[in-house]
Amino acid sequence: MFRKFRSEVLRILGNYGDERFLRETAHADICSTIAFKLAKKEGRKPSELANEIVSTFKFDSDYIGKIESVNGYINFYTNQEFLEETVNAILDEDENYGSFDAEKQRVLIEHTSANPDGPLHIGHIRNSIIGDTLARIFRKAGIDVRTQYYVNDMGRQIAITCIGYKKFGVDRNKKPDRAIVEAYIKMNREVENSANLEKEVEKLMLDYEAGKDYAVKLFEEVVNLALEGIKETLLRLNVKHDEYVWESMFVRNGYVERIIKMLEEREMLKEEDGALIIDMKKLGYEKDVVVKRKNGTTLYVTRDLAYHLWKNENYDKFVNVLGSDHKLIGRQLQDIMTALRLKPPEIVFFEFVSLPEGSMSTRRGKFVSADELIDRVYEEAKKIVEKREDLTEKEKSEIARAVAVGALRYDFVRIAPEKPMTFDWSKALDFERQSSAYIQYSHARACSILRKAVRSGKPEVEFSPELCNAEERKLVMLLSKFSWIVERVLRTLRPNIFAEYLMETASAFNDFYTKYPVLKVDAELRMHRLALVDACRIVLRNGLNLLGIDAIEKM
């Protein structure tokens, strides 16, 4: 609804309706700073100009209640009809509230894509959570979205893992990704000081790329084992990919050869020592990019280019979520695609999650696994739920699970992707304020009121905008912004904006909750507030779903 109000404001502003100068502030529902900009150009006073602009307005909007000019700001306020329509739309549309029809397009979101050589750690899940949340938000906007995990099955570290797997076997009693990483870490230590093993790794990689049966069988076995464990972890976080795309597929299906041919046709390649190299100086880079070694094998970037050619043929838009260590290669990839007259991917880079003692490393076994984190957060949540006496054991563990997953997902998604994070156990295990538990709790409170209303035989809802007090008005304005925030995430690829919005909405609901009784007031006021409570319940629930967090009804 806020989107409608906003476009009404732009319409009323007419020639002055420049989106860049619209602001949401504490002083008004929307204000325009256009007068300041024009004042500069025309050498006049902003306040004078603002007055003049306002005087030209034809006041014919269904949603705008008041327009005023204050010190150069042009302030717009919604009217009661807007509030009423907002609440009614929420109650009508229910789980669909917040959706809208964005431009029809097929979007691919690639995220997580961690090397299948061990368990996901807390750095990887930052990627998963950003990617999965974006996918959910894109879907809410009516976009046809698919998510893919790009499986890096051709890497050196996988070859090492394969040799380790063959040599030491794996412990079948352990979670498969955990068992795999033990073989990897152990083997890696041996490879580091053995030229013979180094040769063996190289040969295995060559044979896998050539598609030799024994190698394919071995790689597939190892990679699938790791992926099995990884998928299980992701599922615990409410993350599920639509597809797993193996890098080797592009070597086998001809896309690698096709992309090389395209590079040749564009005269972007040069040959040195029998190796094929993209001349990156022309694209403004210092170093060139090798796409084929002199032994004829391809490199990571070659297959990634092939993957993006494939994306071009199947999707209108592709978003990759990548760690900031991929910044250079990611930008090179974008520029190469553009030079080929192909669509480049949009990339969300996120900064690293480090431990207080330094950065993580799978290879050295120095990491906090996602599983360990989930387990510990669950235990902590369970401790708190145990205090409740009115819940069954089953309810308690379901609540603890929902709170744990929510706490994790929220902690990661609320931070802007470009901020480096240092992992802190005490913060990860804290469920007060600014955590998803706060939002879930607000939702549970709303559910509780509605349950009581039904039980006492007074479930009728009827929103009356003229009864709105300041807190209620503020709350409805926040509720109206749902799809507007979804749209902003779409434009900026910053899911933290939505996380913040939902927290603010929950906070406004709690503010209302503690100040005003709902069930113990006269019928008219009760029905009015009950409508508002139901609307909040819907918005909080829909919002939590967008964040991949379960909206539990009791906690």
Add this chain to the structure above:
RNA sequence: GGACCCGUAGCCUAGCAUGGAUAAGGCGGCAGCCUCCUAAGCUGCAGAUCGCGGGUUCAAAUCCCGCCGGGUCCGCCA
């Protein structure tokens, strides 16, 4: 050495794209609030020269330049 990202109260963050009306939350600290819809909640107090220095502007946390601190990248690795 070069490139990119981050630097906002003791701590964690929002705001920076598109410069404007008192820099917004939370944690921790202090003082309060449950005979009343779930206290995983609410209220109040204390706490910030927005890393430092310059510049642009009527106006800078926001834009530009320089510096400092932290991170990342610069392989015929992935």
